[in-house]
Amino acid sequence: MIEILGYWLAGGLVRWLPAPLIDRIGIAAARFTFALRPPARRALEANLARLLGAGSVARVPGVARESFEHFALSFADFLRLEGSDPGLERDLVVHGREHLTAARASGRGVILVSAHLGSWERGAAWIAANGPRLHVVARPHGSPWVERFFQRRRGAWGVRRLPGRPLWREAARALRRHEWVALMADRDAPGTRGSACAWAAALSRRTGALVLPAIMVRLPDRRYATFIEPPLAPDQVRSFALRDTLRRYLVRYPGQWFAFEPLPEGLA
Numbered sequence: 001m002i003e004i005l006g007y008w009l010a011g012g013l014v015r016w017l018p019a020p021l022i023d024r025i026g027i028a029a030a031r032f033t034f035a036l037r038p039p040a041r042r043a044l045e046a047n048l049a050r051l052l053g054a055g056s057v058a059r060v061p062g063v064a065r066e067s068f069e070h071f072a073l074s075f076a077d078f079l080r081l082e083g084s085d086p087g088l089e090r091d092l093v094v095h096g097r098e099h100l101t102a103a104r105a106s107g108r109g110v111i112l113v114s115a116h117l118g119s120w121e122r123g124a125a126w127i128a129a130n131g132p133r134l135h136v137v138a139r140p141h142g143s144p145w146v147e148r149f150f151q152r153r154r155g156a157w158g159v160r161r162l163p164g165r166p167l168w169r170e171a172a173r174a175l176r177r178h179e180w181v182a183l184m185a186d187r188d189a190p191g192t193r194g195s196a197c198a199w200a201a202a203l204s205r206r207t208g209a210l211v212l213p214a215i216m217v218r219l220p221d222r223r224y225a226t227f228i229e230p231p232l233a234p235d236q237v238r239s240f241a242l243r244d245t246l247r248r249y250l251v252r253y254p255g256q257w258f259a260f261e262p263l264p265e266g267l268a
Contacts, residue, residue, distance in 0.1 A: 004145035011149075014079040019222070026072030034068040040260035041068070047259035051250055066255030070118075073218060074258075078121040081153040088126040088157075093219070096228035099212065103231060104131050109175030109209035110231075111200050112182040114216075115246050116258040121154070123216030123226060124182055128158035135162040135174050137183035137196075168203065175207040185246055186263055201237035211237050215249045217256055 014022055034041055044067060048060045094100075103110050112127065112134070114120055128134035136154070138161050141147040151161065162170050162181065171181045181203075185196045204211050213229040229245055236242065250257050 003143055004149060007146055007149050010075075011079050011082065014076055019076075019080075022076050023073055023222075026076050027069045030068040030072040031065065034065050043261050044068075044259050047263055048254055048257070051247075051254060051257075051259075063254050067257055067259075070218060070256045071258050074119045074121070074256075077119045078153060081121065081125055082156055088122065088129055091221075091223040092126070093223070093225045094228070095225065096230075099228045099230050100127070100131075100214075103210055103212050106210060107178060109178050109207055110180045111175070111204055111209050111211045112180055113185050113196070113200055113211060113213050113242060113246070114182065115186040115250065116184055117186075117215055117249060117253060118217030118256045119224060120184070120216060122224065123214065124159050125154070125157035126216070126226070127180070127214070131180070133174075133179045134159050135171070135179065135181050136160070137162050137167060137171070137181065168199075171203055172207050175203070175209040181209075185242060186250075186257075186259060187261070197237055197240070197242050200242070201234040204237065205234040211242065213242060213245045215246070217249070217253050 013025075017025075041064060045060050045064045048063055048067075049056055052059065052063070110132075112124075114123065124134060124136060136159060140161065141150060154160065162174070174181055183196050183200065185200070187196065200211055203209065210231040211234070212231050214227065216224055216226045219225055227249065232242055232245075
């Protein structure tokens with residue numbers, strides 16, 4: 001119960017205080033948490049060292065602190081998804097919009113694959129607000145109160161957590177209805193076996209769905225950029241083309257990557 005009270009308090013602050021002030025409070029809280037050296041920091045620094053490669057040892061702590069700060073900003077973005085219009089199209093630069101348009105016009109289901117990078121919840125809301133129903137493959141929160149808190153904000157923009165077990169059956173049903181399923185490739189898909197990339201490839205082959213890589217990152221001055229890559233065939237996904245596509249954005253925006261736990265082999 002204490003945990004949900006914290007979420008309610010944060011939601012109220014975001015609703016009533018100016019956005020720049022909320023961002024400053026969030027960054028200060030993130031720096032304080034980072035200084036405490038929680039386990040999430042150790043996991044993140046290990047993942048960043050793998051991602052950035054040899055010679056990155058001195059750089060990693062600064063990038064990791066930036067990641068904690070961006071996570072606080074992304075959480076504030078998520079809280080703003082309820083209530084007044086968060087302006088999903090405002091201050092947004094879209095790269096590869098033609099791939100999104102073609103996917104919507106294809107009449108096929110789409111497996112949208114992203115990573116815990118930038119403002120992914122805002123990106124999901126933006127896609128769902130202007131297209132078909134979007135089901136996300138996500139772990140349910142341990143607290144049912146908090147889970148409902150998340151569902152309410154996602155649901156306001158047409159985003160739903162994929163229900164039921166096994167997830168394969170529910171995902172296949174949604175895709176055959178020409179709806180969209182989103183998952184994160186930088187963690188194993190919950191309720192599935194093997195990597196998220198392998199799961200997406202098998203699901204695409206079975207249902208005929210497109211696999212569409214997509215990323216939304218934060219730019220300076222409260223602006224955002226979305227990158228929509230061309231769709232990938234199942235064989236391309238299995239041959240690591242999907243992983244390599246996403247990894248390119250992780251290397252480009254390492255300070256917005258929230259790799260707070262061990263990762264699937266090869267992504268970092």
